[in-house]
Amino acid sequence: MKKITIIIFLMLWSKTAVSQNDISIDGYYKNFSVVYDLPDYMKYFGFSEQDIIGAVSNKLRLNLFYNPKNCLSFVLNYNISSLVQDPALFKSQPLNVGINPYSYRFADIDSRLYPSEIDTDQSLGLFQNLDRANISISSNFCDVFIGRQAIAWGSARVINPTDVIAPYTFEELDTEDRIGVDAVRMRIPIGFMGEFDAGYVAGDDFKFDKSAVFLRGKFYTKETDLSLLLLGFRENLLAGLDVTRSIGGAGFWCEAAYVFVKALTDDDTREDENGYLRGTIGLDYNFGSKTYGFIEYHYNQAGSDKPGDYVSNSSKTAFIDGSVYLLGKHYLVPGLTYQFRPLIILNEQALFNITDQSMFLSTHI
Numbered sequence: 001m002k003k004i005t006i007i008i009f010l011m012l013w014s015k016t017a018v019s020q021n022d023i024s025i026d027g028y029y030k031n032f033s034v035v036y037d038l039p040d041y042m043k044y045f046g047f048s049e050q051d052i053i054g055a056v057s058n059k060l061r062l063n064l065f066y067n068p069k070n071c072l073s074f075v076l077n078y079n080i081s082s083l084v085q086d087p088a089l090f091k092s093q094p095l096n097v098g099i100n101p102y103s104y105r106f107a108d109i110d111s112r113l114y115p116s117e118i119d120t121d122q123s124l125g126l127f128q129n130l131d132r133a134n135i136s137i138s139s140n141f142c143d144v145f146i147g148r149q150a151i152a153w154g155s156a157r158v159i160n161p162t163d164v165i166a167p168y169t170f171e172e173l174d175t176e177d178r179i180g181v182d183a184v185r186m187r188i189p190i191g192f193m194g195e196f197d198a199g200y201v202a203g204d205d206f207k208f209d210k211s212a213v214f215l216r217g218k219f220y221t222k223e224t225d226l227s228l229l230l231l232g233f234r235e236n237l238l239a240g241l242d243v244t245r246s247i248g249g250a251g252f253w254c255e256a257a258y259v260f261v262k263a264l265t266d267d268d269t270r271e272d273e274n275g276y277l278r279g280t281i282g283l284d285y286n287f288g289s290k291t292y293g294f295i296e297y298h299y300n301q302a303g304s305d306k307p308g309d310y311v312s313n314s315s316k317t318a319f320i321d322g323s324v325y326l327l328g329k330h331y332l333v334p335g336l337t338y339q340f341r342p343l344i345i346l347n348e349q350a351l352f353n354i355t356d357q358s359m360f361l362s363t364h365i
Contacts, residue, residue: 022066022068023064023066023067024064024065025062025063025065026062026063027060027061027062027063028061029058029060029061030057030058030059030061030174031056031057031058031059032055032056032057032059032173032174033054033056033057034054034055034056034057034085035052035054036053036054036055037052053085053086053089054085054086055083055084055086056083056084056085057081057082057083057084057173057174058081058082059080059081059174060079060080061079061131061177062077062078062079063075063077063132064076064077071138071139072135072136072137072138073135073136073138074134074135074136075132075133075136075149076132076133077130077131077132077133077177077180078128078129078130078131079128079129079131080113080126080128080129081126081127081128081129082124082125082126082127083124083125083126084123084124085123085125086123087121087122087123090122090125099166099167099169099323099325101166101167101179102129102166102179103203103204104165104182104183104201104202104211104212105148105181105182105202105203105204106202106203106204106206107182107205108130109128109130110128111127111128111129112125112126112127113126113127113128130148131148131177131179131180132147132148132149133147133148133180134146134147134148134149135147141188142186142187142188142189143186143187144184144185144186145183145184145185145186146184146185147182147183148180148181148182149180149183149185150166150177150178150179150180150181151165151166151181151185151199151201152165152166152167153216153229153240153242154242154255155242155243155244155253155255156253156255156282156296156298157253157282157284157296157333157335158280158296158298158333158335158349158351159280159296159298159326159331159333160255160280161240161255161256161257161278161279161298162227162229162231162240162241162242162255162256163323164231164233164238164257164322164323165181165201165233165323166178166179166180166181167323170333170349170351170360170362171360171362181201181202182201182202183199183200183201183202184199184200185197185198185199185200186198186199191219191220192220193218193220193225194217194218194219195216195217195218196216196217196218197214197215197216197218198214198215198216199213199214200212200213201213201214203234208235209235209265210234211233212231212232212233212234213231213232214230214232215229216228216230216231223245224243224244224245225242225243225244225245226241226242226243227240227241227243228240228241229241229242229257233321233322234321235262235264236259236260236262236263236264236317236321237259237260237263237264238257238258238259238260239257239258239260240255240256240257240258241254241255241256241257242254242255242256243255247283249285249286250283250284250285251283251285252282252283253280253281253282254279254280254281255279255280256277256278256279256280257277257278257279258275258276258278259275259276259278259302259317259322260275261273261274261275261276261317262317273316273317276300276301276302276318276322277299278298278299278302278324279298279299280296280297280298281296281297282294282295282297282333283295283296289339290338290339290340291336291337292336292337292338293334293335293337294334294335295332295334295335296332296333297330297331297332297333298326298330298331298332298333299329299330300324300326300328300329300330300331301329302316302318302324303324303327303328303329304327304328304329305328305329305330305355307355307356310327310328313327314327326353328353328356328358329355330353330355331351331353331354332352332354333349333350333352334349334350334352335347335348335349335350336348336349344365345364345365346364346365347362347363347364347365348362348363348364349361349362349364350362
């Protein structure tokens with residue numbers, strides 16, 4: 001299987017449309033043009049047999065920040081976007097097991113503006129997203145965030161085992177702003193560069209089996225950043241570890257998580273499922289002032305080493321609730337960035353499935 005993605009990235013930025021003392025309004029506009037050269041088997045997922053398909057995405061984001069007092073602030077972000085693409089892309093994506101990053105919201109506005117329902121013959125879609133709506137309260141003891149906000153963890157560059165709330169997949173282009181989720185969060189600074197982090201993330205209608213709670217500690221010792229995470233999500237329990245430090249002139253990270261499936265419920269419908277381990281280890285290095293490279297290895301126990309089991313395996317808890325989207329067990333992810341000019345940067349990444357020798361190549365300019 002061979003997948004080649006050529007991405008032309010253009011961005012126009014407008015900053016500070018309004019700024020008066022305690023209130024500011026700004027935003028940006030982005031355009032992404034994408035060409036997919038898909039493998040033959042994708043015709044079984046609704047794609048035509050043509051060699052190449054494309055997509056054009058336009059996004060406008062408006063940001064409002066209100067800071068009436070030093071200890072109190074309010075943030076509101078709203079996105080509106082258009083997609084012109086092959087109709088099959090509205091129903092399926094090149095990486096077939098998808099993630100719904102909007103599932104941790106207790107209520108939401110209708111995301112689809114046009115068409116009102118999925119139309120398999122429609123190549124145009126208009127969408128909206130209320131991405132941030134939160135209040136933050138700061139004190140000498142802690143910071144408290146209430147409302148729609150970004151919650152993400154993990155030091156790995158591409159695949160983060162501890163990031164299961166609203167992660168991005170490998171082929172996602174617009175990763176500047178993480179998807180907002182509905183949560184109450186408290187962050188307490190501890191010592192030098194340390195932190196205690198706790199919170200509740202609401203799912204649909206605040207249902208326990210759709211929500212999450214977490215405790216996280218971050219510490220700095222012997223020139224090493226260490227994070228420990230305990231996360232209960234959708235009746236599953238995740239224990240996570242994240243270690244980063246410098247080794248010589250290179251950066252090193254090791255991120256791992258073990259999930260105890262349905263450990264927080266008496267429901268025995270998944271009693272035949274075992275827990276699973278996911279881990280990522282990697283290095284990065286700056287080769288001069290213009291070139292940056294990294295490589296990481298990812299182990300996914302939830303996946304399969306038999307390609308014939310990919311489809312049946314994707315119905316397990318890891319893929320339904322655990323934000324796992326890679327179907328294999330062993331992956332290698334190299335990446336290279338070269339800066340031609342301050343605003344012209346070439347990004348090359350590859351996702352190699354070591355087991356079945358497939359790959360997903362991505363070039364960003």
